[in-house]
Amino acid sequence: MSSTVARAAAIALTGLEGTPVLVEAALSNQLPGMAIIGLPDPAIAEAKQRVRLAIQRAGVTTQSRFVVVNLSPAALPKQGSGFDLAIALSIAAAAGQAPEAGMPVTAHLGELGLDGGLRRPPGLLGAVLAARGLGFERVMVPDSCAREAALVPGIEVIAVRDLAGALAWYRGDADGWRVGASDDDPSDTAERPEGADRSDMAEVIGQPEAVEAMVVAAAGRHHLSMVGPPGAGKTLLATRLPTILPDLDEDEQIVASSIASLGGNPLTELVTRPPFESPHHTASSVSIIGGGAGGAVRPGAITRACHGVLFLDETPQFPSAVLDGLRQPLESGTVEIHRAKVRALLPARVQLILAANPCPCGNAGSPETAAECRCTPLMRTRYLGRVSGPLVDRIDLRLSVRRISSALPALAEEPRPTSAQLRRRVVEARARAADRLRGTPWCVNAEVPGSWLRGPGARPSRAETAVLDQALARGALTMRGYDRALRLGWTLADLAGNERPGRGELAQALALRGGATL
Structure with missing residues (x-):
């Protein structure tokens, strides 16, 4: 059983300023469970249940071991659910069921559903802009908001439908992901406010x-x-x-x-x-x-x-x-x-x-x-x-x-x-x-x-x-x-x-x- 520490990258937003966060995961020989450390807010602390069910749906098993997830730098307060994707991928890599290569240079942004589906985290565009400014080669985002991420030039966008698609991209499989936003992106047809x-x-x-x-x-x-x-x-x-x-x-x-x-x-x-x-x-x-x-x-x-x-x-x-x-x-x-x-x-x-x-x-x-x-x-x-x-x-x-004087109705003409x-x-x-x-x-x-x-x-x-x-x-x-x-x-x-x-x-x-x- 491997005790490898696997790492995946994410972005922490404070207002509009982004800070790189390295998500570290390791498996230890304790009773099965999960702990997330590194000043997480309640939304991140609750990710334990979301991530556990999502990785099971994606076919990842932690071999009934205890999972420790560290969000580095530990002194920086983290907030929001946008770390879910990076946490799940780092756990999969620590369990030996996904290659770690490329994870530390890719910014992962996405909230996990219980079925393994990915949802848009708040501040996605700002996080992609921060990732580009911080020197990341690419970002991995939910398929539903790929067009938003693609608004930022100069950085590669990997759009994935769910956690299984993210794992498929790292494993070299062809299904469940695409590069950039497609011409028939469903978000393109959404109603726009007339304002x-x-x-x-x-x-x-x-x-x-x-x-x-x-x-x-x-x-x-x-x-x-x-x-x-x-x-x-x-x-x-x-x-x-x-x-x-x-x-x-x-x-x-x-x-x-x-x-x-x-x-x-x-x-x-x-x-x-x-x-x-x-x-x-x-x-x-x-x-x-x-x-x-x-x-x-x-x-x-x-x-x-x-x-x-x-x-x-x-x-x-x-x-x-x-x-x-x-x-x-x-x-x-x-x-x-x-x-x-x-x-x-x-x-x-x-x-x-x-x-x-x-x-x-x-x-x-x-x-x-x-x-x-x-x-x-x-x-x-x-x-x-x-x-x-x-x-x-x-x-x-x-x-x-x-x-306006009521004696001047001709003004309207x-x-x-x-x-x-x-x-x-x-x-x-x-x-x-x-x-x-x-x-x-x-x-x-x-x-x-x-x-x-x-x-x-x-x-x-x-x-x-x-x-x-x-x-x-x-x-x-x-x-x-x-x-x-x-x-x-x-x-x-x-x-x-x-x-x-x-x-x-x-x-x-x-x-x-x-x-x-x-």
């Missing part, structure tokens, strides 16, 4: 100034807030913003797709459109910012919306701790999750859209006599004061939205720009900004730091910045607000086709920052 593909900015009636503000926000990827009574169209404007945003570039597609793969549904193609997240105002800080317990890290809405839009409707209703937790990610573009056993860095480069009523009843400042505000000045101050000043200072555009037309303007403006910022780490105006904007090569003349200098001198602008107004001026110049922002663009930028505040 916002039919939404259009042309649905917004009677709000040309608000639509233009959305174009400015999209062109520079600026944060925006809207204050207005119920029914004014704040939610409609926010949900139509993604329709005028450009397609994601290749790097952004990889990041957005890796985040999307952390869910339970397999991907059949890369995410090409900016994501949109709109959490309810009862959401917790962990659900929006991200968090976890033990070795688990769960991305929040700000990460799921990375390279897209995070919309907080009824902003004053959100807990203050949740809103203040957004301040650091908005500046750095990342979220750092710190727990006792794990630290993870998650991407959080989003465009934040806030919406609020002007008061608890929503009718403050309304010109309609039938909609008289019933709130006291103190109630209004407390309501909007739930959003802290430091967060408001990070908002580039502050928009006041009014209800007026021609309005479509999302496709507005997107062309946004794409042209971003192209001008990208050309100007070539050779720098930034590609949109919202990312450019104030030191560069106020530097000798980019700062407008004193005559042009006089309106901003006066606002700064009288305290109407902070230094952060000054820089954000400069960024906004550059975006307005890009939309107008000008080489530099002039006095008019900077005055308009200051006006766009001077709308109703939360």
Whole structure:
């Protein structure tokens, strides 16, 4: 009876970061049983029963001996059921019923069923990307998600139907496996969500100034807030913003797709459109910012919306701790999750859209006599004061939205720009900004730091910045607000086709920052 230690490789995901895990298995002369060591979470600890039944179904016998499985490095917390395939193959190799050659250089990703079938583990695309970056020659994945794994170029994909197929590949048999994704992959015919593909900015009636503000926000990827009574169209404007945003570039597609793969549904193609997240105002800080317990890290809405839009409707209703937790990610573009056993860095480069009523009843400042505000000045101050000043200072555009007058039904018949037309303007403006910022780490105006904007090569003349200098001198602008107004001026110049922002663009930028505040 052999006491060989067999090894197979797997990937441990912490957020989007992957770490190689070497799964070691050995048989010992004790009463039959199995132990898994190396800081496994409950999902891995329960793999003992799944693996035992699956290897029996595949014809592997452990000769009534005790099986010890070690997940190395032992100090790294492991989570999830994606280690099942590597555990089963290492046991088969330790029992002398499968060749070990190739197992340590192949990343095995898959959850086992009791019948030996393989299922997709969460975060499959991110794990394949990590495997490629870590130098693995190939990955072995369930047949049902081969197309998702094949989205990553530069690494060989072995798709297997079940554990027997995985063993067949190592034994050199022909059945139960294939290389890559086939043209008739069943996942290819799955229904795709129709989502916002039919939404259009042309649905917004009677709000040309608000639509233009959305174009400015999209062109520079600026944060925006809207204050207005119920029914004014704040939610409609926010949900139509993604329709005028450009397609994601290749790097952004990889990041957005890796985040999307952390869910339970397999991907059949890369995410090409900016994501949109709109959490309810009862959401917790962990659900929006991200968090976890033990070795688990769960991305929040700000990460799921990375390279897209995070919309907080009824902003004053959100807990203050949740809103203040957004301040650091908005500046750095990342979220750092710190727990006792794990630290993870998650991407959080989003465009934040806030919406609020002007008061608890929503009718403050309304010109309609039938909609008289019933709130006291103190109630209004407390309501909007739930959003802290430091967060408001990070908002580039502050928009006041009014209800459409019932006396103007003809507005519905007026021609309005479509999302496709507005997107062309946004794409042209971003192209001008990208050309100007070539050779720098930034590609949109919202990312450019104030030191560069106020530097000798980019700062407008004193005559042009006089309106901003006066606002700064009288305290109407902070230094952060000054820089954000400069960024906004550059975006307005890009939309107008000008080489530099002039006095008019900077005055308009200051006006766009001077709308109703939360």
